Amino acid sequence: YLELYAEDLIRDLEKGTIASWLELEPTLLSKLENQWSADPVRARELRDILKAEGRLTPKQVWSNLSFLGTARGGTSDFYFERFHEYFGNTPIFGAVYSSAEATFSIYPDVDTDGSVLAIESGFFEFIPEDQWDAEHPKTLLATEVNVGERYRLLTTNYSGFYRYDIGDVVEVVGFYNTAPLIVFRYRRGGxxxxxxxxxxxxxxxxxxxxxxxxxxxxxxxxxxxxxxxxxxxxxxxxxxxxxxxxxxxxxxxxxxxxxxxxxxxxxxxxxxxxxxxxxxxxxxxxxxxxxxxxxxxxxxxxxxxxxxxxxxxxxxxxxxxxxxxxxxxxxx
Structure with a gap:
């Protein structure tokens, strides 16, 4: 958006308007216009950046940006290749690996793919790769997994899910004390x-x-x-x-x-x-x-x-x- 609509954004900031080409419901447009006010000083800052650099990027617009929160693992690394162009060396924080069904792990630090198994959010079992096609696969506990191996993850949580298989494949990349550090790799059906x-x-x-x-x-x-x-x-x-x-x-x-x-x-x-x-x-x-x-x-x-x-x-x-x-x- 910053690259494509820099001029429109600066103009709207300068005048306190909303671009006419945005397709908004009249009632919503009216509500936003009543809350929106001009900021000519900020508009001037952005125009100077645009004139000097030829485009707007997040690292230029928000120079004090401390970190980015976004999903890690899976195909994220492909997109991270381009992050430096837009965000410089801003640290990337994965926060939480979770879904609607459960919280699986928590990230202990920035710029790392391994996240700590969320042992207090439920009970987890790991299905080794050689058991994926078995009718009744054998499972391992969190203390029995090996670094470098991939597993399907089963979760039993406090809301009623029992040995639920979400279909995610994770890799164990290390340990945090005795808790596995896991990273999402891909969906089982993917x-x-x-x-x-x-x-x-x-x-x-x-x-x-x-x-x-x-x-x-x-x-x-x-x-x-x-x-x-x-x-x-x-x-x-x-x-x-x-x-x-x-x-x-x-x-x-x-x-x-x-x-x-x-x-x-x-x-x-x-x-x-x-x-x-x-x-x-x-x-x-x-x-x-x-x-x-x-x-x-x-x-x-x-x-x-x-x-x-x-x-x-x-x-x-x-x-x-x-x-x-x-x-x-x-x-x-």
């Missing part, structure tokens, strides 16, 4: 397979983070999908470049993506050399493509605050209608 390799959002995010660093490019967003053909299905690596970015060697980018995905997902690695899973293809989408996807989800009734954009999707029509500027495949 996998994609051309055959049976089960690529997760965490795999995809790891790969795209590494690619951005290797090629010195910033992505607006990305999503792995499957080709429409159900015979010899291949991966489609769909990316949108951030404004002002170019990808000089798309083939090298795609080849590195394939190698990195094999390193991240051993099941994918076993199936690629034999062409059991054909080589992936890269699709560079037109600017604004992921904004269109976001709007589609909002129009389906998903609240903006609960919008979680998937970075892998087995839905072959998920990106239907978006313009592909370039499609790249690996040389034989």
């Amino acid at each position: 996998t994609m397979s051309a055959t049976s390799e089960k690529t997760t959002e965490y795999h995809a995010t790891q790969v795209m983070q590494a690619l951005q660093q290797e090629f010195g490019v910033t992505l607006e967003d990305f999503c792995f999908t499957l080709s429409e053909s159900v015979v010899a299905t291949h991966y489609l690596v769909n990316i949108e470049l951030a404004p002002g970015q170019t990808l000089d060697n798309p083939q090298a980018f795609l080849a590195s993506c394939d190698r990195k995905l094999q390193a991240a997902n051993t099941s994918y690695a076993l199936k690629r050399p034999s062409n059991f899973i054909p080589a992936p293809r890269l699709r560079i989408l037109a600017p604004g493509s992921f904004a269109i996807l976001r709007q589609r989800q909002l129009e389906r009734g998903v609240p903006d605050s609960q919008l979680k954009f998937p970075h892998i999707s087995g839905d072959r029509q998920f990106l239907a209608g978006l313009r592909v500027e370039q499609e790249v495949q690996l040389a034989e």
